[in-house]
Amino acid sequence: MKVRTRSDLATLSSSGLSTLYPPGLRISVGMATCGLATGAADVYHVLHDEADRRGLDLMLVATGCIGYCQQEPLVDVYMQGRGHILYSKVTTDIASDMIASLASGELPTEGALAIIPEENSRNSKPLEKLAGLPLLNDLPFYSLQHKIILRNCGLADPVCLEEYVAREGYQALALALLDLKSEEVIDQVLGSGLRGRGGAGFPTGRKWQICHDEQAQPKYIICNGDEGDPGAYMDRTVLESDPYSVIEGITIAGYAIGASQGFIYVRNEYPLAIERTTRAVARAEEIGLLGNNILNSGFDFNISIIRGAGAFVCGEETALISSIEGGLGEPRPRPPFPATSGLWGKPTIINNVKTLATIPVIVSHGSNWYAGIGENGNTGTVVFSLVGKVANTGLVEVPLGLTLNDMLQGIGGGGLNGKSLKAVQTGGPSGGCLPERLFHLQIDYETLTQAGSIMGSGGMVVMDEETCMVDVARYFLGFTMSESCGKCTPCREGTRAMYEILTRIVEGKAIPEDLKLLEEIADWVKTASLCGLGQTAPNPVLSTLRYFRDEYEAHVRDKCCPAGVCRALIQLNILPDLCTGCRLCQRECPVGAISGEKKKPHVIDQELCTHCRSCYDICPEGAVEIARG
Amino acid sequence: MINLTVNGQPVTVPEGTILLEAVRAIGVDLPTLCYHEALAPYGACRLCMVEITAPFSATVASCTYPVEEGLVVETDSPKALATRRLNLEFLLSRCPHSSTIREMAAGEGVTYSRFGEPPPDEADELCVLCGLCVRVCRDVIGAAAISFIGRGTKRKVGTPFNVHSDACIGCGACAEICPTGAIRIEDRGSKRILHTWNTTVELHACPECGRFFAPEPMSLLKEIFPEIKDLWTLCPACRQQRTARQWLDTETDKA
Numbered sequence: 062m063k064v065r066t067r068s069d070l071a072t073l074s075s076s077g078l079s080t081l082y083p084p085g086l087r088i089s090v091g092m093a094t095c096g097l098a099t100g101a102a103d104v105y106h107v108l109h110d111e112a113d114r115r116g117l118d119l120m121l122v123a124t125g126c127i128g129y130c131q132q133e134p135l136v137d138v139y140m141q142g143r144g145h146i147l148y149s150k151v152t153t154d155i156a157s158d159m160i161a162s163l164a165s166g167e168l169p170t171e172g173a174l175a176i177i178p179e180e181n182s183r184n185s186k187p188l189e190k191l192a193g194l195p196l197l198n199d200l201p202f203y204s205l206q207h208k209i210i211l212r213n214c215g216l217a218d219p220v221c222l223e224e225y226v227a228r229e230g231y232q233a234l235a236l237a238l239l240d241l242k243s244e245e246v247i248d249q250v251l252g253s254g255l256r257g258r259g260g261a262g263f264p265t266g267r268k269w270q271i272c273h274d275e276q277a278q279p280k281y282i283i284c285n286g287d288e289g290d291p292g293a294y295m296d297r298t299v300l301e302s303d304p305y306s307v308i309e310g311i312t313i314a315g316y317a318i319g320a321s322q323g324f325i326y327v328r329n330e331y332p333l334a335i336e337r338t339t340r341a342v343a344r345a346e347e348i349g350l351l352g353n354n355i356l357n358s359g360f361d362f363n364i365s366i367i368r369g370a371g372a373f374v375c376g377e378e379t380a381l382i383s384s385i386e387g388g389l390g391e392p393r394p395r396p397p398f399p400a401t402s403g404l405w406g407k408p409t410i411i412n413n414v415k416t417l418a419t420i421p422v423i424v425s426h427g428s429n430w431y432a433g434i435g436e437n438g439n440t441g442t443v444v445f446s447l448v449g450k451v452a453n454t455g456l457v458e459v460p461l462g463l464t465l466n467d468m469l470q471g472i473g474g475g476g477l478n479g480k481s482l483k484a485v486q487t488g489g490p491s492g493g494c495l496p497e498r499l500f501h502l503q504i505d506y507e508t509l510t511q512a513g514s515i516m517g518s519g520g521m522v523v524m525d526e527e528t529c530m531v532d533v534a535r536y537f538l539g540f541t542m543s544e545s546c547g548k549c550t551p552c553r554e555g556t557r558a559m560y561e562i563l564t565r566i567v568e569g570k571a572i573p574e575d576l577k578l579l580e581e582i583a584d585w586v587k588t589a590s591l592c593g594l595g596q597t598a599p600n601p602v603l604s605t606l607r608y609f610r611d612e613y614e615a616h617v618r619d620k621c622c623p624a625g626v627c628r629a630l631i632q633l634n635i636l637p638d639l640c641t642g643c644r645l646c647q648r649e650c651p652v653g654a655i656s657g658e659k660k661k662p663h664v665i666d667q668e669l670c671t672h673c674r675s676c677y678d679i680c681p682e683g684a685v686e687i688a689r690g
Numbered sequence: 691m692i693n694l695t696v697n698g699q700p701v702t703v704p705e706g707t708i709l710l711e712a713v714r715a716i717g718v719d720l721p722t723l724c725y726h727e728a729l730a731p732y733g734a735c736r737l738c739m740v741e742i743t744a745p746f747s748a749t750v751a752s753c754t755y756p757v758e759e760g761l762v763v764e765t766d767s768p769k770a771l772a773t774r775r776l777n778l779e780f781l782l783s784r785c786p787h788s789s790t791i792r793e794m795a796a797g798e799g800v801t802y803s804r805f806g807e808p809p810p811d812e813a814d815e816l817c818v819l820c821g822l823c824v825r826v827c828r829d830v831i832g833a834a835a836i837s838f839i840g841r842g843t844k845r846k847v848g849t850p851f852n853v854h855s856d857a858c859i860g861c862g863a864c865a866e867i868c869p870t871g872a873i874r875i876e877d878r879g880s881k882r883i884l885h886t887w888n889t890t891v892e893l894h895a896c897p898e899c900g901r902f903f904a905p906e907p908m909s910l911l912k913e914i915f916p917e918i919k920d921l922w923t924l925c926p927a928c929r930q931q932r933t934a935r936q937w938l939d940t941e942t943d944k945a
Contacts, residue, residue, distance in 0.1 A: 372841065389838055394733040394754035547819065547838075547845030548734050554780040557843050558805055578804065585776045588749045588769075589736045 063349035065357050067235055070226055073348075077227025081217065084141055086119035086163060091135040091215050093126035093301040094294070094333055095455075100153070101134040107153045108136075111160035119163070125302020127215025129174075129202055130455040135215070137177060140168060145177035147197060175200055177216075202453045205471050207434065209442045210258075210418045211458045214302035220340045222348060225305040231350065233421035237313050238358035241424075246317040247273060250420065252428030254440035259285055259376075259413035260488060260517040261593070262506040268410060271400040272318040275408035280320040283385070283404065283411045284311050286327040286334065287369050287376040290489025291540060293520030295444045296414035298456055300327060300334035303418065304341035310417030312351065312362050313424055318410055321361045326381055329368040339366055373490075373544035376518075377592045378403075378411040380546065391546040392592035413518065415444055436462035439505035443516070445487075449523035450477045465500040469523060480525040484608070488517025490537045490544075491597035493604025494530060513604040515597065529626035530609040531616055535563035537601035545594060552595030555586035559602055566613065567627040569620040576613055580606065625687035628672040632688040635676075637662035639684035646676035646685065694761040709752035709763065710738050718765050721774065721794045723781075723869050724820035725753040729829060735820050737777055737794075741767040749773060771798070779803045781818055788816050790870045816872035819845055823864035823873060833857050836864065836887060849887050858884060860891030860905030877902065896925035898932075 064070055081087070090096065090105045105123060112119050127135055132149035136156070139145045146168060148159070155172050162169040175197040197203050208214075217224040225231070237246050251266030272280060284307055288296040300307060311323045325342075327335050342364050345351040353361045367385050374380045375390040382404050384390040403409025419441065423431045432440045439461040445468070448454050452474035459468065469475070469482060476482045484494045487504075493514035495502070502508050506516045524533065542556040562579045565571040583599035583606075590596045606613060615621045622630040635646070635655075640662040647655045647663060654670040657663030665676070677685040691702050696713050703712045708731060713720055723735035733754040742748045744762040749769055764770060778795040783805035785791045795801065808815055821838070824847055828834040835858035839848050849855035860882045865873040874885040882891050882905050893902035894909060903925035912919050924932065 374841075391838075394731060394751070396756065543842055545842040547840070547842045548821070550734070550736050550777055550780060550819075553819070553843060553845065554784065554805075558780070581776065585773055589739055589751075589773050589777065591733050591736065591751070 070231055070235060073223050073226040077223030080120065081224055081227055083120050087122065087139040088119055089122045089124040089137040091126055091133060092123040093298050095126050095130040096133045096135065099133040103153050104134045104136065104151050104156045107156040108160060111157050115160060115164045117160060117164045122218045124217065125214045125219045126298045126456060128211060128456045131453055132174060143168060147174045147177050148172040149174040201474060202472055205463060205467055206458050207442050207460050208458050209422050210299065210415045210444050213306060214298065219302050219304060219337050222305060222344050229425065230305055231309055233424035234309050234312055235356055237316055237424055238356050238360055243273060243317045243319060246313060246424060249424055249428045253423045253431035255419060255423060256506065257413060258415035258443060260515060262516060265412065265416055268400055269318050272408045272410045275401055277408055279322065279407055280318055281404045281407060281409040282311055282315045282318060282320045282323045283409060284325040284414055284417050285376060285381060285411050286325060286414045287381060288518060289328060289373040289376060290518060290520040292448045292522045293446050293489055293518060295446050295456060295519040297331050297334050299414050299418050300338050304338040306418040306421060307414055308341055308345055308364065310420035311364065313420050314410060314412060314417060315362045316360055323362065323364045324367050324385060325364060326367045326369055326385065328371045330371050335366065335368060342366060374546045374594050377594055381411065391548045394591060435460040436505060443519060445519045445521040447473055447521050450525035451523035452477055461505045462503050465502055465504060468504060469500060473523060476525045480527065482523060483526050483528055484524045484530065486522040488515035489520040490541045491515055491600055492517045493600045494533060496608040513607055527624055529622050529624040530605045530612050531563065531566055532626050534601045534605045535567055538563055541594065541598040549591040549595060551586045551589040552598060555582050556598050558582050566616045568629045571617045573617055576617060621689050623689060625689050631672055632667065633665055633670060633672060633677060634686050634688055635663050635665055636684045636686055639682050641682055645679050649675045649679045651675060692757045692759050694757055694763060696763045697765055703757055707757050709755040709757055712757050713752055713765055720752060720765060722753060723818050724822060726822055726867060729825045732821055737774055739770055739773045740765045741770040774798055775800050780805060784808060785815050785818060785870065787814060788870045816870045817847060818870055820869060822867045823847060826863045826867045831861055831863050833859050849889060853888055855887060855889045858887060858889045858891065859907040860884065861908060896928050898924055898928040901925050
């Protein structure tokens with residue numbers, strides 16, 4: 062069947078509803094990369110095999126990520142009339158018990174986390190046995206979230222077009238192609254105030270306008286899925302969990318600017334994202350939602366998926382274009398901007414995965430609705446991957462204007478293991494570290510930039526009292542140094558020089574003049590580099606120097622690492638009064654530096670010790686002390 | 691025409707001119723390594739940074755910046771100068787034995803680098819990674835025999851896998867355009883050895899005197915430009931002799 066009309070879409074939708082809310086049981090296992098990493102595939106197989114063995118009739122679906130990655134593997138059980146229950150940290154044993162209870166007509170209780178409220182299951186009967194279970198949206202992790210980009214993630218089969226359509230999918234494309242002129246679509250996006258979610262925050266509608274007004278043909282639209290910040294996986298998850306939202310978004314963008322060819326550029330390190338997006342594109346082609354004369358509107362649009370070779374710099378739009386053209390992944394000077402001269406010299410728009418996934422919602426709900434979310438000038442929602450030393454980690458979507466405090470203490474639940482938070486790093490290697498005393502700041506483009514960080518694409522790495530800020534700056538500089546393409550002198554030579562100085566500092570070999578030199582180089586790299594990678598590479602150094610200068614000075618002047626992290630500046634000792642001689646540290650030590658008789662205090666051979674802190678981390682008595690400096 | 695001000699002097703240049711050309715038009719010389727008038731702007735060496743003070747403020751690479759009406763530009767403002775000097779300090783540390791770099795650095799008042807000397811295995815490094823060789827080979831000659839390899843601090847120029855390149859026609863444009871003389875080419879007997887590219891090409895012998903005078907792969911030029919067929923048959927010396935003889939013969943006949 063080919064979809065040609067709105068009523069064809071309605072047919073698809075009802076087919077999707079019948080699998081989303083089947084008459085019997087539907088079990089969805091979160092199988093994005095985060096779920097798979099914690100064993101979701103095994104859970105899936107146990108559910109499948111056990112159900113088979115017991116003759117239990119159920120629909121088993123591999124979905125994407127519902128966001129609470131720390132609680133993976135997450136399993137969602139839907140039973141008609143009783144609603145959706147989300148189960149967390151499901152092991153194979155729990156999975157097998159789940160099938161046993163379900164086979165006897167009971168909802169399992171073990172691992173139950175929350176009730177997922179769903180429009181179609183709202184009228185379900187109260188769940189007596191699980192009556193005390195909170196609603197998902199009432200969990201601290203979810204209560205401040207507002208899901209637009211992640212609207213379908215974890216709630217529908219990522220490659221099932223019918224389920225996407227049943228969840229309002231393709232309504233926006235139908236509206237755009239059948240009822241709106243391309244200018245009207247651009248007006249909607251302009252009016253929504255949506256800004257590029259790749260990090261720079263340029264108004265999406267204005268970018269489209271520029272490209273739309275260009276006379277040259279053909280035009281191209283590219284989806285940038287080359288995400289590569291350490292600790293960030295927003296784009297990967299969207300492509301793994303809801304590829305149709307991106308496909309619909311890029312199709313609408315193509316219509317708006319007058320392009321009939323789109324590219325989705327994904328790094329090859331994201332095999333699952335590539336697989337699911339490829340299948341989704343093939344399905345959309347098969348059913349006529351890509352190809353010629355989509356929905357009988359006369360509009361043609363095709364999508365090619367380009368697998369990037371995993372160079373961080375290819376996220377920079379001119380380097381990305383060069384990569385698609387088959388050239389080296391290195392940037393070229395702008396202007397001309399891609400919107401006027403991009404891929405093969407033609408007008409080209411490059412939008413981030415999350416920007417494009419937002420488009421269908423803006424078109425179908427209207428620009429005013431979207432502009433009502435967030436703050437003036439910073440409308441809508443942003444997705445962060447909240448990771449690091451924070452109690453709750455995962456993928457969160459919040460309205461712009463939320464404070465860092467709400468994000469870290471509210472959603473994140475504060476420090477891991479009750480430790481106090483020290484800083485948060487936003488924007489990946491291009492961003493900066495903001496100290497705890499600035500956690501009252503709002504999350505929006507301008508506030509973060511003024512504070513010395515950037516919004517970035519959505520990485521949010523949390524640091525606690527046991528994080529050394531010099532070490533963090535060195536880590537990020539090491540990353541940009543090895544990811545710099547090497548084309549321009551400041552980025553190539555400057556990042557290496559900064560990295561070398563930071564290495565001297567953490568090794569206790571720096572002199573006071575090194576800090577001044579570090580600032581001088583950082584300023585040069587920021588000013589003189591060719592592309593965004595180099596221009597922002599010094600940010601982790603500059604922001605930590607600005608807010609944690611005392612830590613730098615302690616390293617340089619006192620040869621002391623206050624956080625007790627830098628190996629060259631610490632010594633580990635076992636406190637004999639506290640040591641019970643349990644031998645855990647002795648077994649854990651990778652270099653055999655710990656000796657002692659059972660049940661008697663142990664000692665560390667300082668000659669052999671590499672200061673790896675394994676003993677400190679494993680000691681149940683807190684008997685290992687870190688001597689700083 | 692576009693009007694702008696450079697170091698207090700008014701300059702008028704055609705639209706589309708790059709800032710570097712506008713600056714040079716009034717006789718101000720800025721050091722450059724990656725810029726060449728035969729090639730598209732590349733913006734890699736970042737030596738030609740200048741400061742725009744109005745109508746907005748920015749520090750830009752003048753070789754890639756198209757002129758705009760009303761720009762006020764300072765080539766030697768403290769910021770522009772500091773940027774160039776630090777850059778040269780790094781280049782000096784990379785290529786301490788390059789006379790080009792040393793002279794260029796001295797011109798900006800830089801005679802010493804705080805960043806030390808390169809490691810012993812790179813002590814003789816002359817390549818500044820300006821990319822002129824790569825671009826002239828690809829964009830002008832059309833051979834694309836060499837390219838960048840690796841990224842970041844490991845970036846180098848070479849043939850694929852650093853082995854003999856069949857795409858190289860031995861024209862030597864790379865060595866000719868290299869600002870630091872980093873590319874070694876030697877004609878030895880019937881062969882031209884491009885040491886830097888691990889590549890050897892056969893030379894064409896003059897049928898008259900037997901001297902080798904042009905790389906054999908370049909004979910393809912005869913097919914592209916039939917008018918040079920004659921030039922190809924003899925070496926420049928024999929061609930000169932023959933022309934002289936022909937001229938003498940004509941003169942003798944006249945007499």
